[in-house]
Amino acid sequence: MTPAIDRDRLDDRLIHRHAERASYARFATEAHNKARTIVTQLAPSVPEPLISAVICTYNRAPLLRQALGALCAQTIGLDRFEVIVVDDGSTDDTREVAERFSGVLHLRYAYQANSGLASGKNHGLFLSRAPIVAFLDDDDVLDPHCLEEHHKTHERFAQPSYAVLGYTGLAEEPARSPLMRYVTDVGCQLFSYPHIKHESILDFSYFWGGRSSCKRGFLLEYGVFNPVFRFGAEDIELGFRLEKVGLRVVYNAAAISSMVRSLSFEDFCRRCRLQGQSNWAFSQLHPDPSVQAWAQIDHAELEWAQIAPRFDDLMKAAGNLDRFAQARARMDLHIDPITTELLHQFYAAAFRANRIQGTIERKLGTLAAQPTALRETPSKDAHGRRSASPILSITHCASLDEYRAFASTADHSDTKPSALEAGIIDSGKATEIEGFCHVCDKTVRFKVDFAHAYLLDGKLTPNWRETVTCPGCGLNNRMRGAINVFEQECRPGPQADIYITEQATGFHALLRKRYPRVIGSEFLGSDRRSGSVDDRGIRNEDVTRLSFADASFDYVLSFDVLEHVPDYRAALAEFHRVLRSGGRLLLSVPFRPNAPETLIRARILEDGSIEHLTEPEYHGDPLRPDGCLAFYHFGWDLIDAIRGAGFSNPSSAFFGSFELGHLGSAQMLFMGRKEEEPFIAAARR
Structure with missing residues (x-):
């Protein structure tokens, strides 16, 4: 030696x-x-x-x-x-x-x-x-x-x-653990x-x-x-x-x-708590937006204020579910899908709670053990600015039955407006309400108008999706919600490859400022080559025959486009093809939340003519003054269509928040994930 x-x-x-x-x-x-x-x-x-x-x-x-x-x-x-x-x-x-x-x-x-x-x-x-x-x-x-x-x-x-x-x-041994499989394959913590x-x-x-x-x-x-x-x-x-x-x-x-x-549930919670402490330190060393996005600590105080009163109950419930699942795994017994989904939800909540707790401990020291003090922390600073963006409430439903159970609660009734909404309806005129714009990251006065209003129970009611507009970014309820849900649910990195099925819109321009690798397109006509660019810089894409190579993107975003595509199932298949393994799809469409099946409003006949089955409906289009014909108003069978295109665990994400200016019932988007590719699955085995 x-x-x-x-x-x-x-x-x-x-x-x-x-x-x-x-x-x-x-x-x-x-x-x-x-x-x-x-x-x-x-x-x-x-x-x-x-x-x-x-x-x-x-x-x-x-x-x-x-x-x-x-x-x-x-x-x-x-x-x-x-x-x-x-x-x-x-x-x-x-x-x-x-x-x-x-x-x-x-x-x-x-x-x-x-x-x-x-x-x-x-x-x-x-x-x-x-x-x-x-x-x-x-x-x-x-x-x-x-x-x-x-x-x-x-x-x-x-x-x-x-x-x-x-x-x-x-x-082999860790792979038997439901927790270890979750943190590596599902939650990816x-x-x-x-x-x-x-x-x-x-x-x-x-x-x-x-x-x-x-x-x-x-x-x-x-x-x-x-x-x-x-x-x-x-x-x-x-x-x-x-x-x-x-x-x-x-x-x-x-x-x-x-x-x-193999890590135990308690081990992983401690790990998440330490990770939260490190993330806070990282965020303070580097104010760069990409670091802040990775650290995920922007709303830590608000999240902890919401979590702290139920932290012990959450940990107890998650721990009990984990012990049940681990016991069945040790005996090689099957865990049914409903229990598995519940287990995953509790894992996600418990690990996020511990990570937030660690962040608060590093930031505020002993305040982590004093939730009352946190709940009393002012939501605005000395200049009247909110110190952190509120968290968006999101509920996932995968079927009409799940939606009806969700909608039956008083807070989410699709027939009874909130007091704020009822006051606006009763006034019958345009108004402004104060709230926080997630996109602008500041308090604003949202504008509510009746431009697209309709009669509901004999009262003129704003089209909540298309109003509640931010004066700063210019985005309405639907558009702001799309960005908020995307960033809260998917947490994209600053260099994420994103395809969005629009380009000649302010929404596309704003999204590209946040994510420089965004690619957008419009449909300029079947007589143009897919993937070609006109003299305005607009890219032509037929979403049923995209020009992109397989596995080109981390995310595909499509907002109120599929209803204008006669063969929307082909479009879903194309979205799946161009996504990478584990990639996410996020889309919005005109949706009838109580309808099991899609309403077909028009269809194309063999001779190329259009047969209207209902009164023709045209939606605004930045490139077409006369608008774009809507072929569908979708129902819950869209979930089956997304699953049929190859996406795993498709769901609808219902969101709402008075603070964030997301008013109206049934504000939602559809989501799906592309399964991992076979060679990765083989490597795991």
């Missing part, structure tokens, strides 16, 4: 070089002060390693044993990589486990006083010698080809700024692989620790992990800084590892 190496002499130059380049003097000094690491070389070093595998660990000796065992079988060759185990202050036999593998692996062991994950990763980076550094988790077992796949991808993407993300699935495709080029939010590799020189040149983050967000925060100098993440689904550790 070679003598111990004093780490202080090893990394002084690297740390201070980084501090000078990235202006992180405070963070670099903290990293150095915490380092004081003694490094022991347990096996002869590799002459010229291709990859350095860095594993940070703390009191997980049995798991580390499995992780190191898998490294012994790597097809890249034992003489082509080195292993660096960073022990973050363990009190178990972690060192002894590392020593046992010194006869097989080229392994170095570094011990440091407990300082957290970011500090440990930095120490592994500073000790590494290979041009590629792979950061691995101590509870993951690598497939024999994993390191070889990482290396092959780096050879293909040789530019210094390219990192590689591998695929992590669940080992742990991994989000259903949303990405093999060889995708991804942004900073996919720089996931424990399954990513990158060029060592790029990190040393431009940035290392910030030791402020002891757990959670240390990888994404570094990825965000590196993206400023060109970082891109390539996903290789063949670089496979398996998580061998």
Whole structure:
């Protein structure tokens, strides 16, 4: 065994070089002060390693044993990589486990006083010698080809700024757990692989620790992990800084590892709480909108005020459901779909609640334990501005029966207007109401008019979908709701690829300002080539025969368009085709909430003529002064049509909020998700 190496002499130059380049003097000094690491070389070093595998660990000796065992079988060759185990202050036999593998692996062991994950990763980076550094988790077992796949991808993407993300699935035992399947495949709180495709080029939010590799020189040149983050967000925060100098993440689904550790419900709640704390720190370091969108802390105080009074009951109910589900899983007993859906809803609520609790703890300290104080926090600041946008109330229904159960409650009756709505109806004239515009992110006075009003119970009633207009962004109730539901339910990243079936509208222009990779189109006629652009810059697309390649988009948005498409089922099939694995569809249509079947208003005959089955109805169109004919008013069979196009778990999302200016009953959008692709499902198995 070679003598111990004093780490202080090893990394002084690297740390201070980084501090000078990235202006992180405070963070670099903290990293150095915490380092004081003694490094022991347990096996002869590799002459010229291709990859350095860095594993940070703390009191997980049995798991580390499995992780190191898998490294012994790597097809890249034992003489082509080195292993660096960073022990973050363990009190178990972690060192002894590392020593046992010194006869097989080229392994170095570094011990440091407990300082957290970011500090440990930095120490592994500073000790590494290979041009590629792979950061691995101590509870993951690598497939024999994993390191070889990482290396092959780096050879293909040789530019210094390219990192590689591998695929992590669940080992046999964790895969039996309903909770583990939920957090990896459904809620995606742990991994989000259903949303990405093999060889995708991804942004900073996919720089996931424990399954990513990158060029060592790029990190040393431009940035290392910030030791402020002891757990959670240390990888994404570094990825965000590196993206400023060109970082891109390539996903290789063949670089496979398996998580061998099962988390309990309590474990995952604690994890979410710590993640909330880290997210708050991340959001305060970087005011950039993309960081704020990722951290999801904009409405934390309001959310906690709503959650706190029922937090204990929520945790108890979710815990009981989890125990029931886990018991049935251990006995290989089936869990029926209704119970599964209920379990998933409680998981989502419990994990979100703990994440918000962690955020509030980091932001307000002991206030997290004092919900009354939070409930009394003023909703406006000294200048009369609201401190946070209210949360939109959304209820999902997948059938007429579910809707009727939802609508039977007094708050959501589709026949009884609220006091606010009744007052406007009784006045019979245009008015203004104060509320908060999610799009403008400020308090406004929404304008309510009777331009599209209709008689209901003998009273002239505003068409709530098409009014309640914001004077700032110019969007009405329906349009503002579309953006609000999209952002609250889908949480798109700033670089999301989005296709929307309109272009010559203010809505498209506004959406593109928020998401620069939006592509819009209009139907300019069947005599024009699909995908062509006219002299105004308008793209022509027939939604039943889109020109886009398969799997081109993360989201497809279509608002009040399908009713004008005679073969709307073909359009749904095309939306499914152009979406990526895990992609989402969000659409609105004229909808009859109490009708099981779609009303066919007109149809095209074999000779090309139009047969009107009801009084012709034309809707406004920015490119057609005479408007566009509506062929349908949809009923609940649209859910079946969306499912028939290949979408999983389609539903209608009913939303409403007086504060956000979403008045009127049955304000809703339809949603569906594209299932993961077969090669990802095969990799999971």
